[in-house]
Every structure is written in C-alpha cells, then in structure tokens.
Amino acid sequence: MITYDMDEMTEELDMDEGREQFLYQDDASPPNWTIGVGWNIQSKGLPDEIIDRLLAIGIHEAEGELDREFPFWRELSPIRQRVMVNMMYNMGADKFNQAEWPKFSEALIARNYPEVGKQMHDSSWRRQVKSRATRLRKMMERG
Incomplete structure (x- = not known):
C-alpha cells in the first residue's frame, strides 16, 4: 500500500526534474528527448x-x-x-x-x-x- 503524500511527491519531482514546455535533451548519456516534468518522450511516447x-x-x-x-x-x-x-x-x-x-x-x-x-x-x-x-x-x- 502506498502511504506517501502525493502532493509532496509531485512537488519534489517538479523541483528535481524541472518543468519544461518544450522538448529538450536530458543529461543522460546518450541524451533522451524529454518534456514536461522529466517525461522521457523518446522511450515512452505519449499516453x-x-x-x-x-x-x-x-x-x-x-x-x-x-x-x-x-x-x-x-x-x-x-x-x-x-x-x-x-x-x-x-x-x-x-x-x-x-x-x-x-x-x-x-x-x-x-x-x-x-x-x-x-x-x-x-x-x-x-x-x-x-x-x-x-x-x-x-x-x-x-x-
């Protein structure tokens, strides 16, 4: 059962990943095309x-x-x-x-x-x- 605070989790990820409205390449090696709050669009696509x-x-x-x-x-x-x-x-x-x-x-x-x-x-x-x-x-x- 998940017991953590979803609002706190969202806030942490928003701070750690950053919020981007446009595609960018992350810091991985090799870099991945990413958007939003660390969403790896290159491997995940869009739901x-x-x-x-x-x-x-x-x-x-x-x-x-x-x-x-x-x-x-x-x-x-x-x-x-x-x-x-x-x-x-x-x-x-x-x-x-x-x-x-x-x-x-x-x-x-x-x-x-x-x-x-x-x-x-x-x-x-x-x-x-x-x-x-x-x-x-x-x-x-x-x-």
Whole structure:
C-alpha cells in the first residue's frame, strides 16, 4: 500500500526534474528527448489520455482563433463549422485568416459555397494536405 503524500511527491519531482514546455535533451548519456516534468518522450511516447487532452485543447484553441479571425463562423452549418475548426487546427491563425484567405472569406460571408470550395482547392494548403483538403472541400460545398 502506498502511504506517501502525493502532493509532496509531485512537488519534489517538479523541483528535481524541472518543468519544461518544450522538448529538450536530458543529461543522460546518450541524451533522451524529454518534456514536461522529466517525461522521457523518446522511450515512452505519449499516453492516449495525454494525446486526447492535447487534441481537446487544440480544438478549443482553434475555436477561439476562429472567433477572432472569422467571427461569423458559428453561423455556419455544423458540418461547415467542423471544416473551419479542422482548417484552423491545421494551419493556425497566422496562416488561416481573412487577410491570407481574402477570396475564401468573401465567398464564405456571401455563402457562395462553390466559390469557397474553389478557393480551398486553389490554395497552397491543398497541395500540402491533399486528400484532407479534398474531403473538407466536399463537406464545405455540401454543408
């Protein structure tokens, strides 16, 4: 039976290992890629519960970025909202915004979904993500 104080244990490890938000190489020989509080990501990877939590955080962040960049996005159909979240999640607000996607934005505001799809198709983003863009274009056009 474990009888130690979990709060004290957490505090000790936090102090001893340090807390890092970004990947770093630890002091082992050879060094291991590590993150967080001494989490050896190189050998352990990430548990599904952490991956799921990161995904949820990323979706929430994408929604907030959409609120700033495309404030009308919540007026779209649920399927089109998913397309917008997917694109923002993938590109981030520095690449997916009205200034970078002016024709897309104009067509979206006008609810001209064939033109929105064309702008998605004609983008450098489509050339990077290929089948994902094709699928999202169909979803956007059909709603």
